[in-house]
Amino acid sequence: xxxxxxxxxxxxxxxxxxxxxxxxxxxxxxxxxxxxxxxxxxxxxxxxxxxxxxxxxxxxxxxxxxxxxxxxxxxxxxxxxxxxxxxxxxxxxxxxxxxxxxxxxxxxxxxxxxxxxxxxxxxxxxxxxxxxxxxxxxxxxxxxxxxxxxxxxxxxxxxxxxxxxxxxxxxxxxxxxxxxxxxxxxxxxxxxxxxxxxxxxxxxxxxxxxxxxxxxxxxxxxxxxxxxxxxxxxxxxxxxxxxxxxxxxxxxxxxxxxxx
Ligand code: CAA
Numbered sequence: 001x002x003x004x005x006x007x008x009x010x011x012x013x014x015x016x017x018x019x020x021x022x023x024x025x026x027x028x029x030x031x032x033x034x035x036x037x038x039x040x041x042x043x044x045x046x047x048x049x050x051x052x053x054x055x056x057x058x059x060x061x062x063x064x065x066x067x068x069x070x071x072x073x074x075x076x077x078x079x080x081x082x083x084x085x086x087x088x089x090x091x092x093x094x095x096x097x098x099x100x101x102x103x104x105x106x107x108x109x110x111x112x113x114x115x116x117x118x119x120x121x122x123x124x125x126x127x128x129x130x131x132x133x134x135x136x137x138x139x140x141x142x143x144x145x146x147x148x149x150x151x152x153x154x155x156x157x158x159x160x161x162x163x164x165x166x167x168x169x170x171x172x173x174x175x176x177x178x179x180x181x182x183x184x185x186x187x188x189x190x191x192x193x194x195x196x197x198x199x200x201x202x203x204x205x206x207x208x209x210x211x212x213x214x215x216x217x218x219x220x221x222x223x224x225x226x227x228x229x230x231x232x233x234x235x236x237x238x239x240x241x242x243x244x245x246x247x248x249x250x251x252x253x254x255x256x257x258x259x260x
Contacts, residue, residue, distance in 0.1 A: 001042055003035045007057070008043075013050035013200030014193050015043050019115075020057040025064035028086065028111045028143075032067075036089045044096045047259060050200035053192045054119060055103040056112075059185075062104040062128065063112030068137065079142075086111055086143030090118030094215050097208025099199055103192035104128045105185065109167065114143035117152065120211060122178065123192045124170040125185040130178065131167035151218065153177050203241045203257045209233075 007018040017039060019026040028036075043049040056062040066086065074082060093100050102108075102119035108130045116122050116130075124130070132149075134140050141149075141162060150158035153176050161168065173179045183191045199207060209232040217225030236242050241257045248255035 001038065003039060005032045006035050006039050008039060010048060011193075012197040013048065014053060014196040015046070015049040015051070016053045016055065016189070016193065017043070018055050018057050019063055022056075022058035022061070024067065024069075025061035025107060026056040026058070026112070027064050027067040028115070029067035029070045030082065030085065033085050033089055037092065040089065040092055040096065040100075044098055049098060050204050050259070051196040052098055052100045053103050053189070053196050054100060054115065055105055055189060055192070059106065061107040061112070062102070063109075063115050064107045065110030065112050065133070066143065071139075079139075083142035086114065090114060090144040090148070093118045093120075097204075097211060099196070099207060099211060101192050101196055103188050104130070104170075104179065105188055110134050110141065110145075111143045114141060114145040114148065117148040117178075118144060121180045122173075123188060123195070124173060124179040124182050125188040126170055126182050127185050128170040128173070128179075128182075129167045130170070130173045131165065132162045133165040133167065135163065136165045149178075201257075203245050203255070204259045205239050205241050205257075206236055206245075209236060 005019065005021045007020045009016045019032065021027065021032060043052055071082065100119040102116035102122040104116050104122055104124040106125065106128060108116045108128060110133055113130050113132060132141050132145055140146065146162060149161065157176055170179060170182045174182050213229045213232050217228055220228060240260050244257060245255045
């Protein structure tokens with residue numbers, strides 16, 4: 001499928017999805033959000049896409065936010081619908097079994113940071129800048145940022161970032177646990193793809209169910225989370241990948257997983 005604002009490249013079971021609107025620093029307008037929804041849905045259905053890396057086109061930005069020029073004229077109703085539209089993308093990434101890694105190559109501001117936080121984890125370039133400048137525009141984060149950031153780093157640091165609109169460096173984002181690793185700009189995408197390819201090479205059903213258990217378990221009591229984990233663990237014993245993985249271990253050969 002061809003997209004106007006996205007590029008998708010497949011290699012080694014890894015789909016690299018690039019938000020490609022560099023003239024607007026890859027800002028997310030309604031059209032880009034629709035395309036992201038379609039592309040992610042397609043990738044989830046594609047057995048060849050075992051993991052996804054999301055990045056931004058150009059040297060400067062991952063995604064510089066939701067499109068301010070589009071939002072400027074919105075009514076209250078349209079603003080609400082726009083937030084729900086962006087949130088659908090973030091929630092879809094959380095629900096899809098395919099792991100999604102953000103490779104933050106530059107500015108990740110507002111909706112851009114929300115896109116990164118919607119991924120399963122974030123790698124960043126040393127020159128990345130992250131923040132929630134919404135309050136400087138008279139609004140607040142609307143694509144899940146208040147929820148995802150506070151759950152990730154706790155309310156105090158999330159409050160400081162969101163209330164001040166201050167933009168932080170990749171190093172600080174690393175220290176605060178927003179990003180998992182920081183790389184030299186020229187290494188970032190290769191490192192993200194390397195990790196994505198390593199995940200694509202293991203039992204992806206186990207990875208998908210683990211993602212499901214972590215994401216859903218966070219909204220449960222610990223005991224319910226344990227029960228949910230045990231159920232998914234049991235489901236995996238009905239798969240060919242479980243038989244293959246364990247048999248390969250016993251006879252000392254490399255497992256060949258089929259994702260079924
Ligand atoms: N929306 C629309 N256009 C944007 C944009 C955005 N979020 N960010 C950048 N652009 C456009 C600029 O308007 C400019 O276009 P023109 O050449 O047509 O004027 C082009 O991208 C290049 O940007 P700059 O000239 O501003 O580049 P810079 O290097 O001087 O500054 C920047 C870079 C600091 C990232 C600056 O562009 C900026 O502050 N952008 C806005 C960041 C922001 O506030 N993001 C949050 C948006 S609100 C949101 O996301 C709500 C939500 O939670 C859902």
